[in-house]
Amino acid sequence: MTLLDTTLKQGSRISPLVLISRYGTFVAFVALILFNIAVTPHFLSWQTFNVNLTQVATIVIVATGMTLVISTGGIDLSVGSLMAISGALAPMTFMGKLFPIENTALAVALAFVIPVAVAALLGAFNGLLVTRFSIQPIVATLVLFIAGRGIAQVMTNGNLQVFKTPSFQFIAMGNLFGIPAQVVLMLIIAALAYALIRYTVLGTQILAVGGNERAARLTGIPVKRIKIFVYMISGALAGLAGLVVIARNSASDANVVGLGMELDAIAAVAVGGSLLSGGRANIVGTLIGALVIQLVRYTLLANGVPDAAALIVKAGLIILAVFIQQRADKV
Template sequence: MTQSTVTAPNAQGVSRQRSIRRLEFISRNGIWIALAALIAFNVVASNGFLSWQTLQTNLGQMSTVAICAVGMTFIIAKGGIDLSVGSQMAVAGAVSGAIITSWSGLTSVPVVGLIVVLTAAMLSAAVLGTANGFLVANLRVQPIVATLVVMITGRGLAQLMTSGRLYEITNSQVLNLGRGTILGLPTMAWVMVIVVVLATWMNRKTVFGRQVFAVGGNRIAAGLAGVPVRRVTYTVYMASAALAGLAAVLSVGVNGTVDTANLGLGYEFTVISAVVVGGTSLTGGKPRVLGTIGGVALLQLLSYTLASHNIATEISSLVQAGVILLAVASQLRRKS
């Protein structure tokens, strides 16, 4: 009797622990499970899904979003947010467009010219990132308010720089960056891979990655422990903005034009959605770079799936909103 009385509760405890571990596994790997399920559905139900062209199209469309999302991952993991990503891209596009159209010697030394364009675009976007860092770290403005101010200001500056005109880009190096291929895959996809590899290394192997984790977990405790909270804040906002500048040049190469009224418009919401779906908590903590890429891939493939089955845009938006809500609910359940 005594043995059976003790064994039953033990069995219940073991069963509960298994259930908890199962839920934790699903919560940690839900993005990859959902992505695998969506791929399997398309293999069965979408004509032409298993084609090289489909792979190229989806990789190309997700590259610029993924590059911006990598930077946003570190901002959100630090406990911040950035609504000015699209405006950073617009300013970077305006600067790169001005250089391309006004510097006649750009094509004489193609590689150097491309480096100059990329550097100028990334630095100009980083200026807006510095403004975000100053408002958040020095003036203690709430990140959502600070970056909203920079979003409005940046878009206006981009419009002033181009006088609202549309620049047509004919530089072959920039166009190849956006439209070219390497080993059959879009060049911009290879750029995305390089950014992801570097960001993953920084997150896992460097002091900076641990500092972001510490500040996002508890900013006050991190400061008392000697973590340079202000410097970390500046770094994540500037680095994210620089990546937005890189994405802007890729977008210009794809479109062949600089349209500051539309370049990067609405990117901030897509990027934030991908980071949240990828598992990085909105309340700060561990940056999940690979999860973010999974989130970008899931949202891109979801859009492709709905479009290929002629689902109305309104329905598509509702489905994507539902996916984001499920991701946030999963985070809340994991914390509880």
């Protein structure tokens, strides 16, 4: 039973701020769609639908991992840099720069496995810094935020890696039942994360850690292992998103892959209604929040507003979301 259901059953009034906190993102999403239908030419075309979904796919993939981290009371600033590392490793693998592989299918398979595994291990490293050395998450993940992109640039000597490998690029360029493969991947990841949080003991423990870490520890919940787990998942999903980006671009550039993604992911989580202080994870909200951010950008561009304005609006959305959360929690 939701807070709204409980309040209505008791016959008491519910604060407008609570309603906005719970349902404001969805209302904004619907309002943006209706506005674009009325104002933006060709908004209802398949091309527009496809562009917006493919643009938002990587944000949702990364933001799903970010939601899990934030729900434990943490933050992960390293996701963009981990995307760059993963994006640098993949071409090096299937092009034989890491080690010679004559079997093309095996090379492509390893190009998926190795980068994601490395990103997951680096995510676990973030978790170790937070748990073993008691470093604040924003500082712990700042290490790879800075060093990670440098590692990717050193790996590639700062050079652009151009490729044309259809079997690898299917993750971004292919279609499944007429739906872009990256969108299918996005929905699968969001559905798995939703099931984890909603229906598993582990999901309950993740929220318990973010809600009250001391109480969670006293009840026997393995707080440190759970924190390492969510950072590892965040790293793995960032690595996967990096593969989608380079597959879509047919090139890997360590200088730009994942640049600013940490901000997009945090914005999607904040706008989606998950508490930035931890204890609540709204996976569906994160998905809708990412769509809202993408639609805001699309709406501005389609109506002749410079892209720089979208950054200002995005910052405003984050401030508004956090403000509403804080005020709603005091009601």
